[in-house]
Amino acid sequence: MTNEMHTFDNGSALAQGLAGAVSTALSAAIAKRGTASLAVSGGSTPKAFFKALSQSAIAWNKVSVTLVDERFVAPDSDRSNERLVKDNLLIDAAASALFEPLYYPTPTAENAAATATKQTAAICSPFDVVILGMGTDGHTASFFPGGSRLAEALDVGTPRGVMTMEADGAGEPRLTFTFSSLQDAGMLVLHIEGNGKKDVLARAQADGEEAEMPIRAVLRRAKSPLQIYWAP
Numbered sequence: 001m002t003n004e005m006h007t008f009d010n011g012s013a014l015a016q017g018l019a020g021a022v023s024t025a026l027s028a029a030i031a032k033r034g035t036a037s038l039a040v041s042g043g044s045t046p047k048a049f050f051k052a053l054s055q056s057a058i059a060w061n062k063v064s065v066t067l068v069d070e071r072f073v074a075p076d077s078d079r080s081n082e083r084l085v086k087d088n089l090l091i092d093a094a095a096s097a098l099f100e101p102l103y104y105p106t107p108t109a110e111n112a113a114a115t116a117t118k119q120t121a122a123i124c125s126p127f128d129v130v131i132l133g134m135g136t137d138g139h140t141a142s143f144f145p146g147g148s149r150l151a152e153a154l155d156v157g158t159p160r161g162v163m164t165m166e167a168d169g170a171g172e173p174r175l176t177f178t179f180s181s182l183q184d185a186g187m188l189v190l191h192i193e194g195n196g197k198k199d200v201l202a203r204a205q206a207d208g209e210e211a212e213m214p215i216r217a218v219l220r221r222a223k224s225p226l227q228i229y230w231a232p
């Protein structure tokens with residue numbers, strides 16, 4: 001599938017540009033079906049984008065927001081992607097959006113994944129908008145190199161939903177939407193910043209195994225065109 005590059009002068013211009021494009025896509029989905037769904041990534045990159053998007057004047061009470069992936073940690077942890085989204089996106093105009101967590105305070109991550117799969121079933125078939133990030137190791141979502149269930153997660157035949165993942169580079173056990181849940185979003189975005197990540201992207205775009213740099217699965221096999229948003 002085609003990948004389209006959107007380059008901005010700096011992170012703040014990128015945040016505004018991406019927020020505008022996402023707002024347009026969510027508004028179009030609301031106009032068509034009455035509701036919209038958005039799955040966002042965590043990590044350090046999306047904060048400015050979340051803040052810009054939270055100011056968009058769209059019908060947020062008709063938007064369901066969830067996470068592409070999450071750590072199996074409670075929302076009061078500073079490692080929680082849920083906390084990041086609640087503090088930076090679900091504020092101001094966006095405070096009325098409906099949030100669907102991936103973390104549940106269950107005995108195991110597997111229990112939480114099963115609950116999250118049930119709770120998000122109505123919004124991921126397909127998602128209207130998915131915003132992916134990418135780590136310097138080439139992971140996206142929680143598709144980590146060496147991940148315990150990487151092959152299953154990247155198999156397009158694995159059903160839509162949330163599964164668990166463990167990997168050396170991941171820290172805590174993870175919860176992640178499967179590749180099949182993300183790859184056909186109405187708007188599929190890879191949001192990366194900095195020259196280091198641009199170099200990682202260039203390596204991922206070269207020949208090599210998907211398992212070494214799992215972002216390759218998205219670059220090579222996503223059904224939807226991948227919109228790459230980058231700023232230095």
Ligand SMILES: O=C1O[C@H](COP(=O)(O)O)[C@@H](O)[C@H](O)[C@H]1O
Pocket residue numbers: 040041042043044045046068069070071081132133134135136140141142
């Ligand atoms: O572990 C994670 O990292 C990636 C990338 O994060 P960044 O800090 O390099 O921006 C992120 O996409 C993913 O959602 C998160 O769980």
